[in-house]
Amino acid sequence: xxxxxxxxxxxxxxxxxxxxxxxxxxxxxxxxxxxxxxxxxxxxxxxxxxxxxxxxxxxxxxxxxxxxxxxxxxxxxxxxxxxxxxxxxxxxxxxxxxxxxxxxxxxxxxxxxxxxxxxxxxxxxxxxxxxxxxxxxxxxxxxxxxxxxxxxxxxxxxxxxxxxxxxxxxxxxxxxxxxxxxxxxxxxxxxxxxxxxxxxxxxxxxxxxxxxxxxxxxxxxxxxxxxxxxxxxxxxxxxxxxxxxxxxxxxxxxxxxxxxxxxxxxxxxxxxxxxxxxxxxxxxxxxxxxxxxxxxxxxxxxxxxxxxxxxxxxxxxxxxxxxxxxxxxxxxxxxxxxxxxxxxxxxxxxxxxxxxxxxxxxxxxxxxxxxxxxxxxxxxxxxxxxxxxxxxxxxxxxxxxxxxxxxxxxxxxxxxxxxxx
Numbered sequence: 001x002x003x004x005x006x007x008x009x010x011x012x013x014x015x016x017x018x019x020x021x022x023x024x025x026x027x028x029x030x031x032x033x034x035x036x037x038x039x040x041x042x043x044x045x046x047x048x049x050x051x052x053x054x055x056x057x058x059x060x061x062x063x064x065x066x067x068x069x070x071x072x073x074x075x076x077x078x079x080x081x082x083x084x085x086x087x088x089x090x091x092x093x094x095x096x097x098x099x100x101x102x103x104x105x106x107x108x109x110x111x112x113x114x115x116x117x118x119x120x121x122x123x124x125x126x127x128x129x130x131x132x133x134x135x136x137x138x139x140x141x142x143x144x145x146x147x148x149x150x151x152x153x154x155x156x157x158x159x160x161x162x163x164x165x166x167x168x169x170x171x172x173x174x175x176x177x178x179x180x181x182x183x184x185x186x187x188x189x190x191x192x193x194x195x196x197x198x199x200x201x202x203x204x205x206x207x208x209x210x211x212x213x214x215x216x217x218x219x220x221x222x223x224x225x226x227x228x229x230x231x232x233x234x235x236x237x238x239x240x241x242x243x244x245x246x247x248x249x250x251x252x253x254x255x256x257x258x259x260x261x262x263x264x265x266x267x268x269x270x271x272x273x274x275x276x277x278x279x280x281x282x283x284x285x286x287x288x289x290x291x292x293x294x295x296x297x298x299x300x301x302x303x304x305x306x307x308x309x310x311x312x313x314x315x316x317x318x319x320x321x322x323x324x325x326x327x328x329x330x331x332x333x334x335x336x337x338x339x340x341x342x343x344x345x346x347x348x349x350x351x352x353x354x355x356x357x358x359x360x361x362x363x364x365x366x367x368x369x370x371x372x373x374x375x376x377x378x379x380x381x382x383x384x385x386x387x388x389x390x391x392x393x394x395x396x397x398x399x400x401x402x403x404x405x406x407x408x409x410x411x412x413x414x415x416x417x418x419x420x421x
Contacts, residue, residue, distance in 0.1 A: 057299060057300065059295070059299060060296055060299040060300045063292045063293070063295045063296035063299070064292075064296050064300070064305065064308050066288065066289075066292040067289055067292045067293045067296055067309070068308065068309060068311050068312055068315055069284075069315060070284040070285050070288045070289030070292065071284075071285050071289045071309070071312050072161075072311075072312045072315035072316040072319055073280060073281075073284045073285060073316075073319065074149075074152075074281065074284075074285045074316075075148075075149075075152040075157045075160050075161050075316045075320070076152075076157055076316060076319045076320045076323060076324060077277045077280050077281050077284075078149045078152040078153065078277075078281075079152045079153060079157055079320065079324065079326075080273070080277050080323070080324060081270075081273065081274040081277035081278065082270070082271055082273060082274050083266075083270050083274045083277075083278075084260075084265045084266065085146070085149040085150040085152070085153050086146055086149075086150070086256060086259055086260050086263065086265045087260055087265050087266060087267050087270075088149055088277070088278060088281065089145040089146055089149045089256050090253065090256035090257055090259075090260055090267065091267075091278045091281075091282075092145075092278065092281040092282060092285075092286060093145065093249065093252050093253040093256060094253045094256075094257070095278070095282045095286070096249070096282060096286040096287070097249040097250065097253050099282065099286075099287065100249070101246075127238055127239070129238070130234075130235050130237065130238030130239045131235075131239070131247070133231055133234050133235035134231075134232075134235040134239055134244055134247050134248065134251075135247070135251055136231050137227075137228050137231035137232045137235055137248065138228075138247065138248040138250075138251035138252050138255070139251065139255055140224045140225070140227040140228035140231060141224070141225070141228040141248060141252050142251065142252045142255035142256055142259075143220070143221075143224040144221050144224040144225045144228060145252065145256065146256065146259065147217045147218070147220040147221040147224060148160065148164055148217070148218060148221030148225075150214075150217050151163075151164075151214040151215070151217035151218040151221060152214075153214070154210040154211065154213050154214030154217065155204060155210070155211045155213075155214025155215055155218065156211075156214075156320070156326050156328065157316050157317060157319075157320035157324075157326055158313070158316070158317040158320065158326070158328040158332065158336060159200065159201070159204065159211075159214065159215055159218065159332065159336075160214060160218045161218075161312060161313040161316045161317065162197075162200060162313045162317075162336040162339045162340065163197060163200075163201070163215055163218035163219050163221075163222060163339070164218050164221050164222045164225070164313075165222070165310055165312075165313050165339055165340060165343050166193050166194075166197055166219065166222045166339060166342075166343065167222040167223075167225045167226050167229075167343075168189075168193075168226075168343050168346040168347050168350065169189075169190050169193045169194065169222075169342065169343070169346060170222055170223045170225075170226035171226040171229060171230065171346075171350075172186050172189075172190060172346055172350065173190075173226075174226055174227070174230050175230075178230075183349060185345060185349040186345070186346050186349045186350060188345060189341075189342045189343070189344070189345030189346035189349060190342065190346060191342070192338050192341055192342035192345065193338065193339050193341075193342025193343055193346065194342070195335075195338055195342075196334075196335045196336065196337065196338025196339035196340075196341070196342060197219075197335065197339055198335070199332075199334060199335030199338065200332045200334075200335025200336045200338075200339065201215050201335070202331070202332075202335070203329055203331060203332060232244075232248075293305070303347070303348060306347050307344050307347055307348060310340050310343055310344055310347070313336065313339075313340060314336075314340070317336075
């Protein structure tokens, strides 16, 4: 029997079992019914995992859970803090850059000095073009932090995180502008996400005011994040991971500082709650979130991780509801669900397409002719061969810069790049 048929039968059995148990619970909330409910959950999980013949990796699952929960705290902490969004964005990036540099220099001091001397010699000639692209990408990331965190102050956390989740939609449209052809599944995902965004924003469009401005800023945050990813893909072709990570962090923190100074945004003298919120942004999304994401990407698929990161929107909504009393409007829930579903379709379809292209153009290992020691290919000089090998070693690995990212991608991009070297 085909494995897909087996899984379908198991899912049909699971659905009927859930309906039966849910009906028994609705008739009476006795302890026996609750125990039976959780017992049937375990049975369903065992049957599905046995039908799919898949092995669950507990460390990977734990890392993804920590990553999603850490990233989901960004919007609620921003809405909770009694400080301007630009100031919060600056302190999050500034403290994150300082902490990261301190950790790297303390744990990898020799490697840091070798990297600094090597990068100082490397930045010359053609490298300045990639440096310029890196600066433009970092400015897009700066605009993303400013718009996204400002939207969390003006509209609800549910709307802000869900509209930022449309980043894969903008990423696909940028690919169309660049001349790429998208498969039908991506266009279906785009349509579903757009319909969901319009449906969810209906109340804010009718009411206008700050809520509508917050929705527009969230969409701008998704667009600028897509621009950052597209420009980073080009800049990373000529810059190593340490140099690009340092460049993007420095430009982002500097850009936010300049923006705060120009707009007259206060950067000091916050109350105790705001200081706790800033500390939470540093510990949760900046350090714990990125660290657990690095671990998860090292053990699991990038596609699976990107799709699971889309859970940031519903988790952030639940956190804001329980902590701040921001109960989402029932009329916006179908639209928010459509946004997430459309983004999942775009992410999975885009990653599948890129993997198929990589596999199609990769030469089979069996076709490579073995060479004797000391020989060259097509008369190439030993020095040229050494340069080619060095350029290949410095180039980012496949998957180091994913064209389509989840909303967690604003935090995930840097950590995904860190896996390249």
